[in-house]
Amino acid sequence: MATVPVTLRATGAVARRQLASRVSRYVFLGASLLGVVVLAYLTYDTIDTAWTRLSWNIVTNYPSRFADQAGLRPAIFGTFWIMVATMTMAIPVAVGTAIWIEEFAPRNRLLTIVQINLANLAGVPSIIYGILGLTIFVRFYGMDRSILAAGFTLALMIIPMTVIASQEAIRQVPPSLREGALALGATKWQAVRHNVLPNAIPGIMTGTILATSRAIGETAALIVIGGFTFIRFDPGPAIPGDLANPVAFWDGLREGFTIIPIQIYGWIINSRLEYQHNAAAGIIVLMTGVMTLNLIATVIRERFRRD
Amino acid sequence: MSLSTRIEKESVATALQKRALSRPQETLILTSLTFCAAVSLITTVLIVGVLVRESLTFFEEVSITEFFDPTKDWQPLFNPVGYGVWELVAGTVNVTLWALLLAVPVGLATAVYLSEYAHPNTRKLLKPVLEALAGVPTVVYAYFGLVVVTQEILRPLFAEVGIEVPIFNALAASIMLAIMILPTIASVSEDAMSNVPRDLREAAYGLGSTRLEVAIRVVFPAALSGIIAAILLAIARVVGETVIVAIIAGSTPKLTLDPLESVQTMTGFMLQVALGDAQRGTVDYQSLFAVGMMLFLITLVFNVAAYFFVRRYREEYE
DSSP: OOOOOOOOSOOHHHHHHHHHHHHHHHHHHHHHHHHHHHHHHHHHHHHHHHGGGOSTHHHHSOOOSSTTTOOOHHHHHHHHHHHHHHHHHHHHHHHHHHHIIIIIOOSSHHHHHHHHHHHHHHHSOHHHHHHHHIIIIIIITOOOSOHHHHHHHHHHHHHHHHHHHHHHHHHHSOHHHHHHHHHTTOOHHHHIIIIIHHHHHHHHHHHHHHHHHHHHTOOHHHHHHTOOOOOOSOOSSOTTTTTTOHHHHHHHHTSOOOOHHHHHHHHHHOSSTTHHHHHHHHHHHHHHHHHHHHHHHHHHHHHTOOO | OHHHHHHHHHHHHHHHHHHHHTHHHHHHHHHHHHHHHHHHHHHHHHHHHHHHHHHHHHHHHSOHHHHTOTTSOEEOSSSSOEEOTHHHHHHHHHHHHHHHHHHHHHHHHHHHIIIIIOOHHHHHHHHHHHHHHHTSOHHHHHHHIIIIIIIIIIHHHHHHTTOOOOSSOHHHHHHHHHHHHHHHHHHHHHHHHHTSOHHHHHHHHHTTOOHHHIIIIIIHHHTHHHHHHHHHHHHHHHHHOOHHHHHHTOSOOOSOOOTTSOOOOHHHHHHHHHHSOOOTTSHHHHHHHHHHHHHHHHHHHHHHHHHHHHHHHHHHHO
16 A cells, blocks of 8 residues: 655745744844844943053042043032932922822823823933923022032933833732722721832832933933033032031032033043043943942842732 | 620721821822822923923024025024024934834844743843843943944944045944834833734634744734834934934034934034033024924924824733
8 A cells, every 4th residue: 555655844835934934033033132242242342441441540539631540539429419319309209199190190181191291201302301400490490500400300300200110010019909908998098008009119119220220321411400510529418527417418419510421421522532441431330330220120120020 | 795896896986086087197198199290290381381481582583484494504603604403303313214224123123032932031031131221321322332333333344435434423323322222112012012912823823824924914013003102212212312412423414314424413402502601592592492392392292102102002902
C-alpha cells in the first residue's frame, strides 16, 4: 500500500506568512533595543568625556573662570532648596485635588472640565510656566528672581502630573475598603482618611518622586525666572544656622539662585572647549540624582504592587 | 443578652454623636479639597490672562496682519525689523516633522514588541529602561545632540558625501527630540494595545493568523485611538521642548523644512529673549508673549485632542 507523505511543514503562501512572522519578532525586538543602546552609549560617552574632570571639586567648588576649578556648589544648594519649596507646595495641593476628583466631586460637567484642564496643563510647555512665574511671582508678587518664585513656578508645573498619578493610586484601592468603612458608619472623610489614603500612599509616593525627578531636570522655565546667573554664595537658608530661625529662613528663600541643569546649560553653550568636560561631569552629578529618585520610585512601586 | 444589646445601642449612639460632631470638620475638609482642585483651574486662567494681556501690548505696536504675513521675516532684534511669525512656526514644524518620522516607527515597533511578542520577563526588563529614558533631563539630550550627534556623527558622515552640515542644525535636534519622545509613544500605545481584549486575538489565531498578522491587522487597528493619542501627546511635547532646540538647532529663523539647515523654533526664540537683556515693555520683549500665546494654543489643540482619544479607547475596552 502506497503511503501518502505526511508533512507538518507549511509550504507556499503559508510558509511565507510564517517566515514573515518569525522575522518580524527580531525587527520589533531590534526597535525596542534601540532605546537601551542609546541609553548605554549616552552613559558611556558622557563618562568618557567627564573622566578628566571628575573629582570632588565639581561638587564642592563655586563657578569659576577656570574650567578645571569651576564647580556646582551654588547650583546644588539652589536645586535642593527649590525642590523643598516645590514639593512643600505641590504635594498637598495635588493630593487634595486627586482626593476631590476621585472621592468627593459631583459627577457632572464641572468634573469633566477639571479633568480636561489637568490633562492640558500636564502638557503645557515648561517655558510657558516660566513666563507665568515671571509675570505673576517674580513681578506681580515682587518675589524677585528668588528660590521662592522658582518653587511656586515649578509647583504649578508639576501639580497636574502629580494629580494624575495620585488619581491612579487612589483608583487602585479596592472599593470594598471604602464601602466597609462607610457601612460601619464612618463619614466620607473618615473612610478616605483611614481606609483609602493609607492604601494609596505607595502609589502617590511613586508619582510624587517621579514628578520631583522631572522637576530637578527642568531648565527652560527657571531660565525664564532668572536662574541663569553667576552666583558665588550658597543660595537658600544656611544649614543648620537658619533652620530654627523663621525670619532668617524666609530671607534665605528670597535669595537668588541657580540650579544644576542651568549650570550645565551654561557650560554647554560656553565657547571654550574645556567646559565640555565640566558639562559632562555636571551631567553625571545630575543623572546620579535623577536615577536615584527613579530607582526609589521603582522600588516602592514593586514593593507594594497589588495584582 | 440584654447587656450586649445595650452596649451595642450605646456604641451606635456614641458613634452617631461623634459623627454629628465631626460634621463641621467634614465641611472644612471638603472646602479645602475643593480649593485644591480650584488651583489648577486658576493656573489656566492666569496663563491665558497673562498671555492675552501682554500679547495685546505687542499687537498695539505690531499689526496682526504683519505677524501672520508669510512674506515677512522674523527679525525683531536688528534692522530691518520684521515680525513674521511663520519663520518661527516653520522652525518648529521642521524639527517636529523629522522627529516624528524617526520616533513614530520605532516607538510603535517597541509597543508592538512589548505588547505582542515579549516574554513577561523581557517586558519586566525593558519597561524600566524605557521609563529611565523618559526621566532623562532634556539638557542632557541637548549636550548629547551638540557634542556627539552633530560633531562626532552627522558632520563627518555628511562630509563623506560632500555636504557641509552647520554646527547648529535641525537634524541633530530632531534626532534628540525623537529619542526624548520615544518612551511616550511606546508606553502610551503599548498601554492601548494591552487593553485590546484577548478574544479578538484568539479569534484571529483560531482563523489561522500568524503573530505578525494578529499584531498588524487586529491589535493595531483595535488600539488605533490610543496610538493616535500617543502621537498627539508626543507632538505637544516636541513643540514645547525648549532647551534641546535652543542649543542644537541654532538661532536663525528660516522658512524651510530642510533638516540640514540651522533654524529657530518658537521656544528657541522665547528662550533667547528670556536670556537677553530686552527691556520690559519694549516690542522685542512683548513678542515673547505673542509667540508664547501661539505656542500655548498649538499645544492646547494637541493635548485636548489626545485627551479625547485616550478616553475613547478606555471607554471601548474597559
